[in-house]
Amino acid sequence: MSEMNSDPVWSVDEQAAHGLQGLISVRTWPIVFLLAMLGLIALGLPMVYSASVHAHGAKLFWQQVSWLMIGLLAALVMAFVPMKYIQRYSFWGLVLVGGLLLYLALASVAVKINPEALAYFPFTVQIKGAIRWLRFSLGGQKIQIQPSEFAKVLLLIYLSSYYGSLPREQIKKFKQGFLIPSVVTGVILMLILLGKDLSTTVITGLGCFAVMFFAGVRVKYLLLIVLCGLALGTTAVLISPERVSRVTSYQNPEADQLGDAFQLWRSQLGMGGGGLSGRGFSRGVIKTFLPEAHTDFIVAVIGEELGFLGVALVVLLYLAMFTSIIFIARQCRDRPGMLLCLGIGVMITLQALINIGVVSGWCPTTGITAPFLSYGGSSLMILLVCCGLIINISLHNLLVFWHEMVNTPYHLTYKGAEAVKRNKG
Secondary structure (H helix, E strand, O other): OHHHHHOOOOOOOOHHHHHHHHHHHHHHHHHHHHHHHHHHHHHHHHHHHHHHHHHHOOHHHHHHHHHHHHHHHHHHHHHHOOHHHHHHOHHHHHHHHHHHHHHHHHHHHHHHHOHHHHHHOOOEEEEOOEEEEEEEEEOOEEEEEOHHHHHHHHHHHHHHHHHHHOOHHHHOOHHHHHHHHHHHHHHHHHHHHHOOOHHHHHHHHHHHHHHHHHHOOOHHHHHHHHHHHHHHHHHHHHOOHHHHHHHHHOOOHHHHOOOOOHHHHHHHHHHHHOOOOOOOOOOOOHHHOOOOOOOOOHHHHHHHHHHHHHHHHHHHHHHHHHHHHHHHHHOOOOHHHHHHHHHHHHHHHHHHHHHHHHHHOOOOOOOOOOOOOOOOHHHHHHHHHHHHHHHHHHHHHHHHHHHHHHOOOOOOOHHHHHHHHHHHO
């Protein structure tokens, strides 16, 4: 026994030691991811209450709780459904959502021709001039869903599955590696854009671009996507006087604080008025003058009520989530899982960065919500579905890694340790 203790088996140079480090890593990062997700949700729920209670009472808070319960159940299902079934039926799910988006796009075009045409499109609802939602009545409660949110995750699953099963030499070709997935993605993005949802179009497009980039699509084809995206985005801004005004007014919001910079100016007042530790929970005042404080500008409410420390906590949680997703993707043994992880990570992180950039005045005002923090049923549920997919992939990584460990002479058992000692001797 003393001889064994004097000659340690687990040195950093042994293959078994590297296996142990890998096992710790493959178990640690999913926990970090879950803690970051739960931290954001735990912060977001009370802030939704604080930002909306003065105008809506506790109604929106309890609606958000209901969507949270549904989203957690959906995430649990997605975490344990075999990934092969999710990938197999992702295309048909995309076709279904594409049909709903086409229905909403036709309603938008019809309303432009005749404002009374909305009556001929059941279940549609127009909010602030945009037709993006389907409204249903269930048990006396009105439920709104936004199909573009479902298109986000379905596009990522479809692209990651497509590129993950495509031979690498085929990915470099124009038709298989670029044209087919670009047409499918472009059609869905165009339908989202027709619903006057430029921000969702941009975020979804960036997530899809990330999957194509990490899959290994040729750079010249990716540059073509960038040029087409810039041209389409610029056109979408220029044909809308409201968007043009948003782009120009954010550079000097104080000069246009009663016009198109109304929200941005008050958001900056709230962010700056919180100081280091804030005014205290539910003691903010800017939310009473800030439209959509519980959705697009909830980070401004956090900045005023919880101060710089609260915003720093938000940034830290987003950073922890993104870092953990990157490491989970790095541990993948299969390309579809790796690509899906990277696509989801890029999409969530960019959405968070743009939202924080908007409320702090770095970016023009858009309709992008803060992931896991803002009020919104469809958005929260789809984000939780994405989290369920990440957990599904991480569990698969753990099983694969453990299988590799126990099928080598260096696995973490007493006999494996003895085998290492005998080989050294």
